[in-house]
Amino acid sequence: MTICPEHIRQRVVGYLRERFALDPSPWEPWQFYRASRGRVHLGPILTIDTPRPDVAGCLIARVERTVKPSTALFQLFGRHVQREIIDLDRHETQRYFTGESITIHPARIADCRPGFVMLRYEQLPLACGLLRERGLIENQLPRSSWCQIDLL
Amino acid sequence: MDRNRTTNNTPPVFPERMTERYRSLVPDPQALTEALLQPPRRSFRVNHLKTDPATARARIEAYGCRLVPVPWYDDAFIIDRYPADSPRPEPLVLEQVLGHIHMQELASMLPPLAIRSELTTAERVLDACAAPGSKTTLMAALMANKGTIIANDKQFGRVRALKFNLERQGVLNTLITNHDLRKWPPDQLFPLILLDAPCSSEGTIRKNPHLLARWKETLYEGHSSLQQQLLLRAFDLLTPGGLLLYATCSLAPEENEGVVDILLRRRPQASLEPIHVDRITFSPGIAEFESARYDPRVTACARVWPHVHDTDGFFMARIRKS
DSSP: OOOOOHHHHHHHHHHHHHHOOOOOOTTTTEEEOOOGGGGEEEEEEOOOSSOOOSSSSSEEEEEEESSEHHHHHHHHHHHGOSSSSOOOHHHHHHHTTTTTOOOOOOGGGGOOOSEEEEEEETEEEEEEEEEEEGEEEOOOOOOOGOOOOOOO | OOTOOOOOOOOOOOOOOHHHHHHHHOOOHHHHHHHHHSSSSSEEEEEETTTHHHHHHHHHTTOOOOEEEETTTTEEEEEEEEEOOSSHHHHHHHHHHHSSSSEEGGGGGGGHHTTTHHHHSSSSEEETTTTTOOOOOHHHHHHOOOOOOEOOSOOHHHHHHHHHHHTTTOSSSEEOOOGGGGOOTOOOOOEEEEOOOOOOGGGTTTTTTTHHHHHOOOOHHHHHHHHHHHHHHHHTTTEEEEEEEEEEOOOOOGTTHHHHHHHHHOOTEEEEOOOOOOOOOOOEEOOOETEEEEOOOGGGEEEEEEEHHOOEEEEEEEEEEO
C-alpha cells in the first residue's frame, strides 16, 4: 500500500464528479492510497512507517481500464450522490444481496446512463451495480458480501 | 425457550476444579455458574458513522423486533424478541448488512467506553490486538472517524475479518498492521493504547459452551505468560502521561490481576486509575486468590460478572504512565 499518485487520485475524483455529481469535499480530509490490483483506499494521514500498514481506511474504487466505485463508497458517501441512482424494491434488494443480477423495467432507469450506478432502498444507499442495456443490473457485490437478508 | 437468547446443544458441565476456583472468586459461585449457563442475550450497538440511534431503532422496531435499551449505553439495545414469523431464529437485518448496527456482546462494548473521554480528543491510538474489530469500530465511532487508529493484529487470518468489519461500518481513520506487538519498533509511541489481550475467553462460556469441555487449569499459565509480555511491551510503547487500557474476557485472576501485578512490580512508572462508565457499577479487582497475593492497588481494576450484569465476563485495567 502506497500513497496514491496524484494522477490516479484526480482520475477517481474526476470520474465520481462527472458521473455521480459527487462533490470531492467529503473526502478532502483524507488521504488516497493505492493498493494491489488497482484498488484505491481512502484513509487517515499516514502516521507510521514501520511496521508498514497493510490497509488504510476503506476501499473506495478500483482503477484499471475504467474506474469502478466500491460498495463501501456508496454506503458511506451515497447521500451526496446526485445522479445515476436506481431505487430497488424490497424483493429486488433481497435478490441483489444474494449475488443475483436483476432486470428492472426500463421506465425506472430512464434517467440513468449505462455504466456503474448507485442502488438504493428506501433512501438507504445499498451498493454499486453495473447497468447494462434493457434494464439489466449486473451484480457487483463481492462474494464475501452475499447474504440472505430476512428483515428489511 | 426464551426467544431473546440463542441456543446451543452442548451439554454444559462445569469441571469440579473450575467451580472450586469460583468459590474463591465470588461470594455466590452458584449464581455465577448458573449465569454462565444462560445463553447470551442478543445485543447490538448503533454505528454513529452511518446513522443515529433513533433512526436505527425505529427501522428495526418496524420489522416487528422488540428492543430494550441498555441503561448504561444509549447507543446499545438488546433484541428481546424477533418477529414471530422470522424465517430464521436469528434473522439477518438490512441494517446489519449496511453497517448501521453492529451485533456485539454488551460487555465487549465496555473497554472503548472506559476510555471514551480520551478517545474523543485522541489523535493517535494503538489497538494492539484489534481483530475482529468490534472494539476498533466502536473506538472509530467514538472518535467520529477523526484522528488515527493503528489497528494491529498478529494473526493474518483474523485481519481479514477486521478489514471486513471496518469497511462495512465505514471506518476511515484506521491503518491496519499485521505485526507481533512484542516486536513493535520501540520508537513508535502512543498516547493511548487498547490492549484487548488474547485470553482463555472463560467469560464467554455463555456464547461458547464448548470452552467447558476444553477447560484445563494449565491453560491460564500459557495465556498469562503471553499477556505479561504483551502488557509490558504495550506499556513501554506509551508516551509519558499516556494511558493504556488492558482488557480480557477471562474471569481468571492469573490472566487479569496477576498480569497487572507483574506490570506494577516491573514498571514503577505504572499506576492504576479507577474505571468509570456512566450508569454502570463494576466489581473491584481481586487482590487475593487462593495462594496468590497481588499488589493491593489491583482493586482499582474493574470486573464485569455474568451473574451481576447479565453479560459476558470481562476485566479491565486503566493504566497510566507517569
